[in-house]
Amino acid sequence: xxxxxxxxxxxxxxxxxxxxxxxxxxxxxxxxxxxxxxxxxxxxxxxxxxxxxxxxxxxxxxxxxxxxxxxxxxxxxxxxxxxxxxxxxxxxxxxxxxxxxxxxxxxxxxxxxxxxxxxxxxxxxxxxxxxxxxxxxxxxxxxxxxxxxxxxxxxxxxxxxxxxxxxxxxxxxxxxxxxxxxxxxxxxxxxxxxxxxxxxxxxxxxxxxxxxxxxxxxxxxxxxxxxxxxxxxxxxxxxxxxxxxxxxxxxxxxxxxxxxxxxxxxxxxxxxxxxxxxxxxxxxxxxxxxxxxxxxxxxxxxxxxxxxxxxxxxxxxxxxxxxxxx
Amino acid sequence: xxxxxxxxxxxxxxxxxxxxxxxxxxxxxxxxxxxxxxxxxxxxxxxxxxxxxxxxxxxxxxxxxxxxxxxxxxxxxxxxxxxxxxxxxxxxxxxxxxxxxxxxxxxxxxxxxxxxxxxxxxxxxxxxxxxxxxxxxxxxxxxxxxxxxxxxxxxxxxxxxxxxxxxxxxxxxxxxxxxxxxxxxxxxxxxxxxxxxxxxxxxxxxxxxxxxxxxxxxxxxxxxxxxxxxxxxxxxxxxxxxxxxxxxxxxxxxxxxxxxxxxxxxxxxxxxxxxxxxxxxxxxxxxxxxxxxxxxxxxxxxxxxxxxxxxxxxxxxxxxxxxxxxxxxxxxxxxxxxxxxxxxxxxxxxxxxxxxxxxxxxxxxxxxxxxxxxxxxxxxxxxxxxxxxxxxxxxxxxxxxx
Numbered sequence: 001x002x003x004x005x006x007x008x009x010x011x012x013x014x015x016x017x018x019x020x021x022x023x024x025x026x027x028x029x030x031x032x033x034x035x036x037x038x039x040x041x042x043x044x045x046x047x048x049x050x051x052x053x054x055x056x057x058x059x060x061x062x063x064x065x066x067x068x069x070x071x072x073x074x075x076x077x078x079x080x081x082x083x084x085x086x087x088x089x090x091x092x093x094x095x096x097x098x099x100x101x102x103x104x105x106x107x108x109x110x111x112x113x114x115x116x117x118x119x120x121x122x123x124x125x126x127x128x129x130x131x132x133x134x135x136x137x138x139x140x141x142x143x144x145x146x147x148x149x150x151x152x153x154x155x156x157x158x159x160x161x162x163x164x165x166x167x168x169x170x171x172x173x174x175x176x177x178x179x180x181x182x183x184x185x186x187x188x189x190x191x192x193x194x195x196x197x198x199x200x201x202x203x204x205x206x207x208x209x210x211x212x213x214x215x216x217x218x219x220x221x222x223x224x225x226x227x228x229x230x231x232x233x234x235x236x237x238x239x240x241x242x243x244x245x246x247x248x249x250x251x252x253x254x255x256x257x258x259x260x261x262x263x264x265x266x267x268x269x270x271x272x273x274x275x276x277x278x279x280x281x282x283x284x285x286x287x288x289x290x291x292x293x294x295x296x297x298x299x300x301x302x303x304x305x306x307x308x309x310x311x312x313x314x315x316x317x318x319x320x321x322x323x324x325x326x
Numbered sequence: 327x328x329x330x331x332x333x334x335x336x337x338x339x340x341x342x343x344x345x346x347x348x349x350x351x352x353x354x355x356x357x358x359x360x361x362x363x364x365x366x367x368x369x370x371x372x373x374x375x376x377x378x379x380x381x382x383x384x385x386x387x388x389x390x391x392x393x394x395x396x397x398x399x400x401x402x403x404x405x406x407x408x409x410x411x412x413x414x415x416x417x418x419x420x421x422x423x424x425x426x427x428x429x430x431x432x433x434x435x436x437x438x439x440x441x442x443x444x445x446x447x448x449x450x451x452x453x454x455x456x457x458x459x460x461x462x463x464x465x466x467x468x469x470x471x472x473x474x475x476x477x478x479x480x481x482x483x484x485x486x487x488x489x490x491x492x493x494x495x496x497x498x499x500x501x502x503x504x505x506x507x508x509x510x511x512x513x514x515x516x517x518x519x520x521x522x523x524x525x526x527x528x529x530x531x532x533x534x535x536x537x538x539x540x541x542x543x544x545x546x547x548x549x550x551x552x553x554x555x556x557x558x559x560x561x562x563x564x565x566x567x568x569x570x571x572x573x574x575x576x577x578x579x580x581x582x583x584x585x586x587x588x589x590x591x592x593x594x595x596x597x598x599x600x601x602x603x604x605x606x607x608x609x610x611x612x613x614x615x616x617x618x619x620x621x622x623x624x625x626x627x628x629x630x631x632x633x634x635x636x637x638x639x640x641x642x643x644x645x646x647x648x649x650x651x652x653x654x655x656x657x658x659x660x661x662x663x664x665x666x667x668x669x670x671x672x673x674x675x676x677x678x679x680x681x682x683x684x685x686x687x688x689x690x691x692x693x694x695x696x697x698x699x700x701x702x703x704x705x706x707x708x709x710x711x712x713x714x715x716x717x718x719x720x721x722x723x724x725x726x727x728x
Binding site for chain 2: 044118274
């Protein structure tokens, strides 16, 4: 049995969340860099759908969320694009100045709070780097043959990524650069009330507030906004931590390169897993004390804040010790 | 628990996985298919088969290469008209699969099911008490495994009380229909129109209670997360997939306990093993035995070329007993880590109701363990034959009470 289990465990770990390697890096606009990421061994990555984002954990423990914008039919790479924010908290600065091909980062997710729902039509509104979650949505609407339009707003064309790719869609894409045309007047794009679309918008707060007001007559469920600031970034220098089994008091140290499930097995506590990627929910375990570092694709933001449970196949800890209801 | 080895190994290519003789005792045929190679061509149907764990697991996860929208049964929807509108969950690929899945999955998480657990445990106690009150011998299928899901699941979905006897025949037919039109299908087909009509009526908003899964699916349509046409189809999916399968899941646990001396005593000593017991039971039984996938492009698996549009039969039950993956695979072993079994599938189509199946089975198991000290077969079980599901018609058992 030991050999089979070891092999199975190794197989699970190979597909385990944790580390991504930067396989390509290119500039896609002024101050915007695109990164292609893959498993170090090239294994399959978790599935995702348009609107999803992943956590990127930088070497200093800084965690930032970035929308996935690549091709979900390619199961072996993730693509993200990062705007350099000089006034930011350092995450994007680190990525722009230090991260190069071959470097590794940690990752969690993907999670999705910005799903593309079926609709008779879509109106996408992007402000600057807010184009990232909308790129796969545009491709998907195109694939489904659904009518869509994109308004893409920014300070200047030089700062807008992916204009080349978007050019193929002709008149369905309206680019509005403030240095050419002045401030955008969003009312000019009021949709046809006869075919009310679902509006998906991502961009700066001020733009989203304007879209929210402007699109309100369409109805609450027809306006979906992705606010980057609402994602509750927590810096999580998770490395090695301890897990205590509440029923027995046993304590085990979880090493950097293993999951909580792996560590618990050393003290003969078997937690049954299935997907081993924080997707299926089979291994859900109650948290009695400590602060988890959630890496799953299941919990909502509110549930993460509550942290009454975690998925030990993938999640880790911010605090030095977690006490689990096992 | 052990299997009876077939004295002769049939030629794998000539195996008919929908032949009644196969369905009566699939295990030796599974072994022959596994031993024949990672991919086998089944001549009778002109389809491929995978019966080893690694290939099955990899193919289930790889929805990009192995699609479901061409049907997860033998019929190829690229060329043939389905017998009913295809499921928007089971028989859909991304991106059309995204919305329905994203609506159903959050309704059926372990966190949401906690609201049901207390009631279900009380129901399990009532059902088990009623069975045991009648004597020490009972039929674990008709007296228990069928009774409990039919008591709790239709209420959870929110359908009416009338006509629930249609649920098992409908599920049985739907799972038969994934196979060829053999006698299992043709003998039931004439009886199906009123059953199908009844199922359809249950899925309508006005016929669902206000607080069940069904109503919550309709609410998602109101929020625009799925289209209104999809709501009744998703309710239909729950009613199709959520009854017969859990009946077998519960029966599988009883079967494992009855055939494994000491298992009840061990579980009574250590209740933390009930989860392992359930996972081991479904690994061994694999209530859903097979599903097809269809190649989305020309592929090569294990040195075998599979052309775009070809059907591949995934033997979940065989993968779960593949000795390349599981040591002593035919043994019900409470010391085993059953993680990674594919009884619920794997990947984006992994059983969305798996947490319901677990909760139902654990409620029944705990109720039994509270009341009995041992269980044994009272007479040989009688198989129920289905083109996709494995299960029992009857399972006479004898219990010993403490």
